[in-house]
Amino acid sequence: MFRNWTKRPARFFQTKFRQVGAAGVLVLLLGGAVWALRASSLPPADFTFSNLGEIKTVDPALVTGSSEGRVVDALFEGLTRWHPENLSPQPGVASHWEISPDGLTYKFFLRPEARWSDGTPVTADDFVWSFRRFLHPETAAEYAAELWYVVGAKKYTSAQIELGDPVEVELLENPPGALPFAQGITLRGRLVGIQTGDKVQAITPLPMPPHDLNDSALGLGNTEEGPPIYWVEIDGELRRFQKGAKTPGTEDYRWLLYDFAHVGIRAVDRHQLEIRLRHPVPYFLSLMGFYPFSPVPRHCVERFGYPEWTKPENLVTNGPYVLEFRRIRDRIRLRKNPYYWDRHNVRLEVVDVLAVESYTTNLNLYFTGETDWIPIVPAEVIPELRRRCPEEFHSYPLLGTYYYLLNTARPPLDDVRVRRALAMAIDRKEIVEKVTRAGQRPLRSMVPTVLTVSVPEYVPQEGPEFNVAEARRLLAEAGYSGGRNFPPIDILYNTSEAHQAIAELIQAQWQRNLGIRVGLRNQEWAAYLSSRRQGDFYVARAGWIGDYVDPISFLDMFSGESPLNNTRWKHPEFDQLLEQARHESDPKRRLALLARAERILMDELPAIPLYEYVSQNLVRPYVRGFYSNPKDYHPLKDIWVDHDLKKKILPRRGFWAWIR
Amino acid sequence: MIVGFLVRRFVWMVVTLWVVFTVSFFLMRAVPGGPFDRERQLDPQVEANLRARYQLDRPIWQQYLAELGRLVRLDLGYSYRLGDFRVSEIILQGLPISVAVGIVGLATAVVLGLVAGCISAVRPGSLLDVSLMTLATIGIALPSFVIAAVMIILFVFLIPLFPAAGWGSWQHLILPGFCVGAPYAGSIARLVRSAMLEVLSQEYIRTAYAKGVDTTGVVLRHAMKLTLLPVVSYLGPAAAGILTGSVVVEKIFCVPGLGVHFVEAATQRDYTLAMGLILVYTLLLFVLNTLVDLSYRLLDPRVELR
Numbered sequence: 001m002f003r004n005w006t007k008r009p010a011r012f013f014q015t016k017f018r019q020v021g022a023a024g025v026l027v028l029l030l031g032g033a034v035w036a037l038r039a040s041s042l043p044p045a046d047f048t049f050s051n052l053g054e055i056k057t058v059d060p061a062l063v064t065g066s067s068e069g070r071v072v073d074a075l076f077e078g079l080t081r082w083h084p085e086n087l088s089p090q091p092g093v094a095s096h097w098e099i100s101p102d103g104l105t106y107k108f109f110l111r112p113e114a115r116w117s118d119g120t121p122v123t124a125d126d127f128v129w130s131f132r133r134f135l136h137p138e139t140a141a142e143y144a145a146e147l148w149y150v151v152g153a154k155k156y157t158s159a160q161i162e163l164g165d166p167v168e169v170e171l172l173e174n175p176p177g178a179l180p181f182a183q184g185i186t187l188r189g190r191l192v193g194i195q196t197g198d199k200v201q202a203i204t205p206l207p208m209p210p211h212d213l214n215d216s217a218l219g220l221g222n223t224e225e226g227p228p229i230y231w232v233e234i235d236g237e238l239r240r241f242q243k244g245a246k247t248p249g250t251e252d253y254r255w256l257l258y259d260f261a262h263v264g265i266r267a268v269d270r271h272q273l274e275i276r277l278r279h280p281v282p283y284f285l286s287l288m289g290f291y292p293f294s295p296v297p298r299h300c301v302e303r304f305g306y307p308e309w310t311k312p313e314n315l316v317t318n319g320p321y322v323l324e325f326r327r328i329r330d331r332i333r334l335r336k337n338p339y340y341w342d343r344h345n346v347r348l349e350v351v352d353v354l355a356v357e358s359y360t361t362n363l364n365l366y367f368t369g370e371t372d373w374i375p376i377v378p379a380e381v382i383p384e385l386r387r388r389c390p391e392e393f394h395s396y397p398l399l400g401t402y403y404y405l406l407n408t409a410r411p412p413l414d415d416v417r418v419r420r421a422l423a424m425a426i427d428r429k430e431i432v433e434k435v436t437r438a439g440q441r442p443l444r445s446m447v448p449t450v451l452t453v454s455v456p457e458y459v460p461q462e463g464p465e466f467n468v469a470e471a472r473r474l475l476a477e478a479g480y481s482g483g484r485n486f487p488p489i490d491i492l493y494n495t496s497e498a499h500q501a502i503a504e505l506i507q508a509q510w511q512r513n514l515g516i517r518v519g520l521r522n523q524e525w526a527a528y529l530s531s532r533r534q535g536d537f538y539v540a541r542a543g544w545i546g547d548y549v550d551p552i553s554f555l556d557m558f559s560g561e562s563p564l565n566n567t568r569w570k571h572p573e574f575d576q577l578l579e580q581a582r583h584e585s586d587p588k589r590r591l592a593l594l595a596r597a598e599r600i601l602m603d604e605l606p607a608i609p610l611y612e613y614v615s616q617n618l619v620r621p622y623v624r625g626f627y628s629n630p631k632d633y634h635p636l637k638d639i640w641v642d643h644d645l646k647k648k649i650l651p652r653r654g655f656w657a658w659i660r
Numbered sequence: 661m662i663v664g665f666l667v668r669r670f671v672w673m674v675v676t677l678w679v680v681f682t683v684s685f686f687l688m689r690a691v692p693g694g695p696f697d698r699e700r701q702l703d704p705q706v707e708a709n710l711r712a713r714y715q716l717d718r719p720i721w722q723q724y725l726a727e728l729g730r731l732v733r734l735d736l737g738y739s740y741r742l743g744d745f746r747v748s749e750i751i752l753q754g755l756p757i758s759v760a761v762g763i764v765g766l767a768t769a770v771v772l773g774l775v776a777g778c779i780s781a782v783r784p785g786s787l788l789d790v791s792l793m794t795l796a797t798i799g800i801a802l803p804s805f806v807i808a809a810v811m812i813i814l815f816v817f818l819i820p821l822f823p824a825a826g827w828g829s830w831q832h833l834i835l836p837g838f839c840v841g842a843p844y845a846g847s848i849a850r851l852v853r854s855a856m857l858e859v860l861s862q863e864y865i866r867t868a869y870a871k872g873v874d875t876t877g878v879v880l881r882h883a884m885k886l887t888l889l890p891v892v893s894y895l896g897p898a899a900a901g902i903l904t905g906s907v908v909v910e911k912i913f914c915v916p917g918l919g920v921h922f923v924e925a926a927t928q929r930d931y932t933l934a935m936g937l938i939l940v941y942t943l944l945l946f947v948l949n950t951l952v953d954l955s956y957r958l959l960d961p962r963v964e965l966r
Contacts, residue, residue: 054742056741056742056744057743057744058744059743059744064698137709137712138709138713139709140706140709140710140712140713141706142702142706144703144706145702145703145706157705157709158705307738307743307744307745310744311744326744327827327916328745328749328750328753328754329754329914329916329920329921330826330827330916354826354914355916356825356826357911357914357920358911358912358914360912361824361911361912361913361914364812364816364824364825365824365825365826365914367817368816368817368820368823368824370823370824370826524927525693525927525928526691526693526694526697526927526928526929527692528693529693529697529698529701530693530694530697533697563701563702563703563704564701
């Protein structure tokens, strides 16, 4: 104590210093908090909606997923676009089109007034370039396989080239004066030989005299194994290409692909685009309105490259809206595109896209007036919503099937009687009434029944009905009378309360109706997918949303060679029917073939359909131009807000309004 | 001495970052599932193209060296899942927001904790003490989403003081900040109470009372400083916990901070983003702990820095 007293002046100074320091830190921290909020208050948007999460990208070629779709569809426009009510293909960038009688050649006539958001015209060349980019292996577009209907497209994407194929060789150097991310100098020729180590596969006779092609010049004495050397005939000359150009006499290259000039996509003139298909595709016009097939601006992509070209300051689009800014996991702001050809019919100036993921948070935002549309609501509030605001809650059947996969490679599920017994012991009504509760319809066919609204000629083929007695009989016939000796199996599902509730209910139903015990196995998303792929499951939960309004979208994934077929189920007749349907140009006969295929699927039951998905939109009454449809597609182009009604409905909010 | 301490800490930090990097790198790739797994499984050829694009087709040791090389050049690469952004962009946008919420949370925790703790310590065993400590225990025990739900019902719907969620004004900070800080306020209150009780029983406090200082003076001027020691040592981990553990609150209030990124990057196998966030959090923990050690020295000169 005494010592402190003598030192007091110094201590006093130290204390003051520390206090000032502490105050300084406090000011800094608060300043930091304010800085984090800087410039973040915004003028309100005309229309705000929740998009359920941050989108992956705005690059149309790379997107998958409905959240991405809502934004990309507003930014870009393809050859056609879907009608907001009935989803029929409407003119987009193409004002009209011609289809050849055999259904194989499509001619699209582009409207001359179509513009990019920087004012440059959208031309047929833009589409050719965009489709080429879409198919290019370097782009690695996830939807690439959807464009493989086009002649030569699959060869181009998969870089599978055979002897005699026309090829294009992209060299490392860019053409002089090209933009930094442009395609390198590209040579066209014919593949005449492939040399791997000492082995040569070549066309005989070689088209040009191999005057200097003695063994040593070809490096054939050299046993060193390197990347294969491709012999390409270019303008009557033989040139050899190898990755890295390790072997003397070879040239390095970036890509060696099937020649795009032989892929069935070509610009006839500035405003005419021709696409040739391998077989008739009844939904091809619809497909061209699907957002991944939107054109991208070559001049912008080649200048900045991916992903820099997607930055708001660089991005050039051709749809109704342009990107104003993006704040990660917060919001995307869209503004009306002044160059859009149909700008007079775009009625919203500013649209905010919120990245709110939690269903409950979305509901809170909706009820505090901060968002005008939420695309999904928590299941437990649905009865309440139906009671309180029935005119705001829209539920409509979706083109999607919730189903259970059965691993037919694992006993006892390899026995069709067991599969049928399991299917017949499920009471779907109980599932939709007790668990999902949003108005889902029980489904006994793989193809959802709502498809018949658009394709009335198709008759979905239903599997067996709920019938406990018959299920027991079948199980007994398979040797598990009363569930005795039934091997332990389990239901695999990805972590989610809804999936768990359904799995528990089915577990109880099987126990009750068949007397079998079934385990539950819960895995997080990526692990669950991995288990499914590797066939490490007995029964697995699955869901499928159709990409296009056609039964094949729901049947194709059960074909023997489909990578999507996790059930290990293979049925030659089923595969054959699908193949026949693919090449059938008469729509009626085609649908009949598909129905026969579905009949087989529903008799064999490698998968048990449970219910049809429904949309669960909560939309403010002043939002107009919003329609329910089976793809839950609500283009921002057609949406508008009745401002007078909005003022009447939306009361002033906030503390002061409340006090009054 | 402080310089030497900081240099030693820095060296350890680099070593720690490297170890964390290596362990996370191999752990992430050992978990089943990859960044390109979708319910709609990709065509094998398309997936091969994707893997080549991200160089995942190379042997793992090559990937490791390449990524380590990038890290040394302070380049965290592009996110797999949010492909339009560099990992550094995502962190630069999210970190200040997480920090802002964290600061409000920490301020709430310290202020509430100190006040409640001191009041309880001055009147131990009183009704006030019991109720405050019960409240503190409830604060610790209740998960933050329950606190958040109660706060939303109270201050968003019943008394519309604050926005329900989102980001953009100071009002958006308050509820998330409070929910993040509440459990820590409880812990701090209990810490302060016990520390203060101990300090108050010491000789020099009796002397202070004997000199005629009133209770407020004794508590604030004489006892507070020693009481703060355990609080400060608790603040380091608490700050780290608030910054990393705000996932649930960030999700409920849709605060675009780093917490949600962290969880999603892990579940979606976004290798680059997950790695970036792991390293940032490691760095934060290290810096915060170093700051705590330094502040010890300031509060109690007897402490030696090693």
